[in-house]
Amino acid sequence: MKSFEYVRASGIADAQDTAGRIIAGGTNLIDLMKHQIETPPRLVDVTRLDMTEIEQSAHSLRIGALVTNSDLAAHDTVRRDYPVLSRALLAGASGQLRNKATTGGNLLQRTRCPYFYDTTQPCNKRVPGSGCPAKEGINRILAVLGTSPHCIATHPSDMAVAMRALDARVEIESPNRGTEMLTLDEMYVLPGDDPSKETVLEAGDLITAVHLPQPPKGKQTYRKVRDRSSYAFALVSVAGIVDVEDGKITEAALAFGGLAPRPWRDGTVEDVLVGEAPSDALFDKAADVLLQDAQGFGENDFKIPLARRTLKAVLAELTGVTQ
Numbered sequence: 001m002k003s004f005e006y007v008r009a010s011g012i013a014d015a016q017d018t019a020g021r022i023i024a025g026g027t028n029l030i031d032l033m034k035h036q037i038e039t040p041p042r043l044v045d046v047t048r049l050d051m052t053e054i055e056q057s058a059h060s061l062r063i064g065a066l067v068t069n070s071d072l073a074a075h076d077t078v079r080r081d082y083p084v085l086s087r088a089l090l091a092g093a094s095g096q097l098r099n100k101a102t103t104g105g106n107l108l109q110r111t112r113c114p115y116f117y118d119t120t121q122p123c124n125k126r127v128p129g130s131g132c133p134a135k136e137g138i139n140r141i142l143a144v145l146g147t148s149p150h151c152i153a154t155h156p157s158d159m160a161v162a163m164r165a166l167d168a169r170v171e172i173e174s175p176n177r178g179t180e181m182l183t184l185d186e187m188y189v190l191p192g193d194d195p196s197k198e199t200v201l202e203a204g205d206l207i208t209a210v211h212l213p214q215p216p217k218g219k220q221t222y223r224k225v226r227d228r229s230s231y232a233f234a235l236v237s238v239a240g241i242v243d244v245e246d247g248k249i250t251e252a253a254l255a256f257g258g259l260a261p262r263p264w265r266d267g268t269v270e271d272v273l274v275g276e277a278p279s280d281a282l283f284d285k286a287a288d289v290l291l292q293d294a295q296g297f298g299e300n301d302f303k304i305p306l307a308r309r310t311l312k313a314v315l316a317e318l319t320g321v322t323q
């Protein structure tokens with residue numbers, strides 16, 4: 001590991017250090033530093049800042065950026081009103097990791113692409129312009145939607161997938177832009193020509209909280225398919241929220257993990273469902289729309305039919321249709 005300076009932020013202004021890197025739980029950043037994938041000259045520890053509360057108001061639930069994944073999953077309001085989030089959190093990592101991992105850090109954790117981690121290999125995300133061997137190489141866990149010729153990495157967070165389905169907004173304190181509230185689609189960028197850039201955040205930007213709007217109507221679930229039943233990242237995951245009234249789907253929110261460089265949500269999939277009576281044929285139509293532009297790279301081709309089956313299973317569970 002390269003040597004670095006360590007400082008403790010005692011206020012937001014200290015944390016907005018454009019030459020330093022924020023450290024919260026450290027469960028991702030420290031690994032990346034040990035592999036010399038990230039070599040920040042200075043770590044700014046934000047864990048003493050006042051960002052540990054979950055506050056409920058008439059319009060939203062405000063989750064402080066330092067709320068741990070364990071505390072968020074176990075929170076009474078989250079379990080009762082946002083069970084998709086609680087389930088997604090509990091499907092991630094392990095108990096020990098969730099006790100350290102924070103809401104802000106979870107959103108900004110980096111990909112698990114094996115080429116990103118292997119510093120003997122080229123990787124456009126780690127060393128821009130060096131190439132992407134993953135497309136013809138080991139790509140079993142990598143993306144089939146939203147990729148670019150320069151990168152096929154997936155975003156690894158389970159929590160962010162549930163937050164995407166819940167229309168969460170991220171509160172950011174920026175030294176240049178002031179306070180901002182961004183949806184996850186606004187915050188995360190697709191790889192395009194520069195996969196090293198994963199969000200619109202700039203140096204010194206601090207995530208202070210995540211806001212969830214009022215609980216959505218309908219049933220919620222999170223289904224994660226992975227190689228082991230715990231302690232493994234998603235091959236495919238679906239966060240689903242569906243309301244059925246008088247035999248018709250009235251509302252649907254669906255977000256997907258393991259498929260794309262950011263938590264994936266496609267409104268046209270939801271449009272197929274809303275206003276229709278739930279049925280196996282309808283669910284197939286929704287999967288057709290979701291996967292119409294999906295592209296496999298060999299080892300990960302299986303994700304395309306797996307995504308179809310997982311989406312259909314989630315829709316069947318949420319609407320009571322027997323498959």
Ligand SMILES: Cc1cc2nc3c(=O)[nH]c(=O)nc-3n(C[C@H](O)[C@H](O)[C@H](O)COP(=O)(O)OP(=O)(O)OC[C@H]3O[C@@H](n4cnc5c(N)ncnc54)[C@H](O)[C@@H]3O)c2cc1C
Pocket residue numbers: 021022023024025026027028029030046065069091092093094097100101102103104105106107108109156157158159205206207208231232233234
């Ligand atoms: C073995 C293992 C298995 C795992 N399995 C899963 C899994 O199945 N599903 C899953 O979703 N995750 C999984 N994880 C990842 C884990 O959830 C993340 O490591 C964790 O959520 C990161 O949070 P942290 O607070 O430790 O972040 P840190 O490591 O402290 O930081 C991560 C990044 O976020 C930035 N950052 C942190 N806080 C802020 C803030 N407030 N404002 C701005 N920037 C900030 C840091 O600068 C850094 O770039 C796994 C991790 C490990 C090690």
